[in-house]
Amino acid sequence: MARLQLKSIRKSFDGNDILKGISIDVKDGEFLSLVGESGCGKSTLLRIISGLEVPDSGEILIDDRPVTSEAPKARNIAMVFQDYALYPHMTVAENMAMPLIMARLPLHARLPLAGRFSPAARRARPDISDKVRAVAAQLRIEHLMERRPGQLSGGQRQRVALGRALVRDPGIFLMDEPLSNLDAKLRVEVRKEITELHAASGLTFVYVTHDQTEAMTMSDRVALLQKGTLLQVGAPGQLYADPANIEVARFIGSPEINFLPVEAASDMMRLGNQHLPLRLSGRTGGFTFGLRPEAIHPAGFAAAPASADTIRLSFRRTLVEDLGHELLIHGAFAALPETDVRVRLQKSHGRPLDLPESFDTLIAPEDLLVFDEFGKRIQQKPLPVRQGVVA
Numbered sequence: 001m002a003r004l005q006l007k008s009i010r011k012s013f014d015g016n017d018i019l020k021g022i023s024i025d026v027k028d029g030e031f032l033s034l035v036g037e038s039g040c041g042k043s044t045l046l047r048i049i050s051g052l053e054v055p056d057s058g059e060i061l062i063d064d065r066p067v068t069s070e071a072p073k074a075r076n077i078a079m080v081f082q083d084y085a086l087y088p089h090m091t092v093a094e095n096m097a098m099p100l101i102m103a104r105l106p107l108h109a110r111l112p113l114a115g116r117f118s119p120a121a122r123r124a125r126p127d128i129s130d131k132v133r134a135v136a137a138q139l140r141i142e143h144l145m146e147r148r149p150g151q152l153s154g155g156q157r158q159r160v161a162l163g164r165a166l167v168r169d170p171g172i173f174l175m176d177e178p179l180s181n182l183d184a185k186l187r188v189e190v191r192k193e194i195t196e197l198h199a200a201s202g203l204t205f206v207y208v209t210h211d212q213t214e215a216m217t218m219s220d221r222v223a224l225l226q227k228g229t230l231l232q233v234g235a236p237g238q239l240y241a242d243p244a245n246i247e248v249a250r251f252i253g254s255p256e257i258n259f260l261p262v263e264a265a266s267d268m269m270r271l272g273n274q275h276l277p278l279r280l281s282g283r284t285g286g287f288t289f290g291l292r293p294e295a296i297h298p299a300g301f302a303a304a305p306a307s308a309d310t311i312r313l314s315f316r317r318t319l320v321e322d323l324g325h326e327l328l329i330h331g332a333f334a335a336l337p338e339t340d341v342r343v344r345l346q347k348s349h350g351r352p353l354d355l356p357e358s359f360d361t362l363i364a365p366e367d368l369l370v371f372d373e374f375g376k377r378i379q380q381k382p383l384p385v386r387q388g389v390v391a
């Protein structure tokens with residue numbers, strides 16, 4: 001276990017700023033995910049933590065000890081890559097033992113083949129096998145120990161790669177998109193296994209993924225990067241319900257959040273051609289509402305939101321996707337026909353729903369997220385205006 005602090009990490013390649021001052025404090029034993037779109041700098045940051053890459057400026061501390069200029073080996077960090085990087089000619093047991101064998105060999109014997117057949121490697125092996133067996137049991141791969149990587153499924157290979165990283169008893173475990181080569185069903189399985197592994201090992205995990213669902217389901221906290229900048233770091237529920245800006249709201253949540261342009265006057269708001277009995281305390285002008293698909297309640301088909309001040313908007317559907325337990329309805333509000341909107345509707349016991357083409361929807365003002373013209377979240381919620389009386 002170890003605490004990891006990143007302080008103002010900067011890195012550029014060929015004059016392009018890839019990381020623009022990233023500061024994150026990863027707690028001892030925490031599972032932190034780094035998420036963001038392809039090219040935002042996630043892997044570069046992970047490589048900098050591991051020591052494979054050197055930052056242009058900034059500092060890395062492990063348990064309060066500066067390690068920025070230390071070699072990877074001295075950091076007691078293990079890393080699992082998306083392509084597993086197993087030795088194809090070695091058995092699972094040999095693959096898993098290799099980091100321990102290598103650590104005990106003199107430098108000249110560390111080449112994979114030389115290391116494998118050298119007398120020093122053979123001497124080191126007996127006391128290593130107990131450790132390998134223990135980790136294999138933890139990962140439930142004992143029955144695979146004599147196979148070679150080519151004789152394993154993707155999920156099994158992934159477990160071997162995890163095992164190989166774990167045998168060294170690292171303080172920090174780094175993973176770079178470890179599930180991306182697995183099919184969807186297996187991804188969910190291994191996702192659960194990694195979460196269990198984290199809980200059982202108590203290690204500090206830093207996990208890179210571009211898949212927000214993966215990050216949300218596995219992590220204690222999620223750090224969202226965009227173009228080399230840290231947009232927000234927080235618990236999954238916090239990023240979902242309390243995003244700092246439009247980019248975070250857009251990236252987190254599937255299906256994606258809806259955005260609606262609105263104009264605020266002192267005593268009402270306007271959405272397209274409809275007046276809404278809402279106002280923003282002391283603020284007028286152009287804003288954007290963020291509205292999660294499950295916060296739009298089709299009247300008569302879903303329970304009304306528990307709010308005394310729901311607003312009612314007519315909706316016209318264009319496409320309905322039946323996901324079995326729920327419907328994902330695409331369409332637009334009549335007040336704003338040019339803006340696509342997604343609505344999630346739970347089905348009662350999977351029964352089919354006969355949705356008309358147009359129906360009313362109910363929305364609780366408390367469920368509206370408000371963003372200013374720069375995309376920054378405004379913490380205040382829209383206030384109801386009742387029959388011309390400002391509440």
Ligand SMILES: Nc1ncnc2c1ncn2[C@@H]1O[C@H](COP(=O)(O)OP(=O)(O)OP(=O)(O)O)[C@@H](O)[C@H]1O
Binds near residue numbers: 040043044
């Ligand atoms: N050694 C390097 N030399 C030059 N450019 C690099 C180098 N490593 C990374 N880059 C560039 O830095 C940017 C960020 O790369 P990085 O791999 O960190 O992104 P990422 O967020 O992990 O993306 P992905 O999800 O696609 O792996 C990319 O534009 C990449 O081309």
